[in-house]
Amino acid sequence: MATIEDVAKLAGLSRTTVSRVINNQPYVTEEKKIKINEAMKELGYVPNSSARRLRSQRTETIAVLLPRVTNPFFGQLIESLEQKASDYGYQVIVCQTHDKKYKELDYLQLLKTKQVDGVIMASLTNEWMDIEPFLDSGPIVLCNEYMETQDVTMIHIDHKQAAYDAALHLIEQGCRRIAYASGGRETYISKQRKIGFCDALREHNMWLSKELEINEVLDVGDGQTTFQYLKVHQPEVDGIFTGSDEVAAGIVYAASKEGWRIPEDLAVVGFDNQMLSLLMVPAITTIEQPVEQIASKTIQVLVDQIKNKLSAPTQRFVYPYELIKRKSTDCNTVKKTAR
């Protein structure tokens, strides 16, 4: 593998001059520049990135922590993050935490060992006090996650309000026994969602009974299981809010198979507006997050913090969401009949 030294020798110049050419710095005669470029081509020279990193103390790499890429929401998120990062000349390494605290901490080590210049946390299962020390090693930005602290920049929608809106919508559609299927990981955003959901219920003299609260519901399979549970133990349920379109799809699928009518017998709300929610029969009411905007702002903020090592005041960016109403909750146009 050719090094800068080899190029210098072949061109009959010094490493310094070659380095200048590589980095487009001034003070090199056009003539020598050409000579050097020729030498580089002849040797097939490419700068060694490890050496550059060591010298410059920067890696041009960002770690993205998320639960799992198979969740389409995170797939979409990483698609945008990667693309945006690439625009800024950064690469992205994917770190799947699978909602495990220890994995989250393991991956944060990347920051300490200087393998990455910054970290995006789209997974947050640890307490803040366990994360906070890592800030000494480099910038961290929360994406789609948030907390009370002021120590870090966060980009997200108002999950509390979104869940409130969804619950309100179910209530307005006539639902009176509304279940709540949550992602289960005890994150701040899932707590916020629950608060919003309960607020809406309370304002209408309802409440979330323990039996209608189902936790650890993450994917289509869990959705199916959830329906089975409800069918057997809570047959009077007439509406359900879920933390993801996949769960909602699982419920719709299982319910339909069992002869329940959606939304007449059970109205269902998802989250994230994945393609899946549109394709299901019936199509699923859901909440759309502006993923691309969130991703874009996240990268922008993080890169900014990486570059301005110092101050960089932390901020909070809250983006608007949209409740997309579809058939799965359209109870008003259908006549309720006994099951």
Next chain:
Amino acid sequence: MATIEDVAKLAGLSRTTVSRVINNQPYVTEEKKIKINEAMKELGYVPNSSARRLRSQRTETIAVLLPRVTNPFFGQLIESLEQKASDYGYQVIVCQTHDKKYKELDYLQLLKTKQVDGVIMASLTNEWMDIEPFLDSGPIVLCNEYMETQDVTMIHIDHKQAAYDAALHLIEQGCRRIAYASGGRETYISKQRKIGFCDALREHNMWLSKELEINEVLDVGDGQTTFQYLKVHQPEVDGIFTGSDEVAAGIVYAASKEGWRIPEDLAVVGFDNQMLSLLMVPAITTIEQPVEQIASKTIQVLVDQIKNKLSAPTQRFVYPYELIKRKSTDCNTVKKTAR
């Protein structure tokens, strides 16, 4: 940031000894080991990865090139790849090519600049002659892609045979005007699929007419468009093979909306057995690839090649697939009626 030198000073020992402790090498008294560990803890010392990389000439990083992570098949693939790589102590950087030749080549530069130890290509749009030179810079493995060459290890299923089986299934279900919607990127595997598809047709005295061949069909939206096209221009079509479940889902969705019955009016076959194909109404017949096995073998082979710098004979691993028959092609149990 503390360096190995700082630790050495604080412990009153040499860099070498500290290095030995860091790397669990023998020949260090227990007593000094303890002293050094204390010093490391006190200083919050962590080895600098750039320096290690430069010194060891290895990065413990693998690049995965794929079209886009939002395609659930690739989401699944990267989930498995990342996990497996992590088991071997490697990290994965995601490189989305969006089927662009230049992006593919750009990312291959990572190998040249020694930013990664090896590359997994799950996206392959360039000609082999343009890829081949990069082999000088490090190992490359093809995952879910393949070609004629013997220069590189490939892990995949037999796409030709899979498409053959799918086409045969459609024929057996009574389809006589079968359309073909292809991913469009002119890759070797898409060519293989088409050959297999056409073989089956030919064996039954049929052929793929130009009007029934639709290209550049990648996602749900494209599937919908494809249906619109067929409806208007090829209304006698009675079966369709697609390169992905998403396309198939788009077709089923659009067809149903237009009042076509699946499979009576149009039988549909997808590819990849994504959750989506099961959830659609009707559920979609599809081909399942053993993603996890493919991912697992890919990492294993690549890591092996990284470690045994030299020889490492290239191989080809062909995994079995499965045609999963579902409602979307179940024509025999339903009576065909005029549309």
Next chain:
DNA sequence: TTGTAGGCGTTATCAA
């Protein structure tokens, strides 16, 4: 069992 010293490939500083 421990330490010395050189070098991995770059880039920044300073002198020429």
Next chain:
DNA sequence: TTGATAACGCCTACAA
């Protein structure tokens, strides 16, 4: 406008 030289932080012969 160019070049010599010293880091960046780590590992590893080799010597002691």
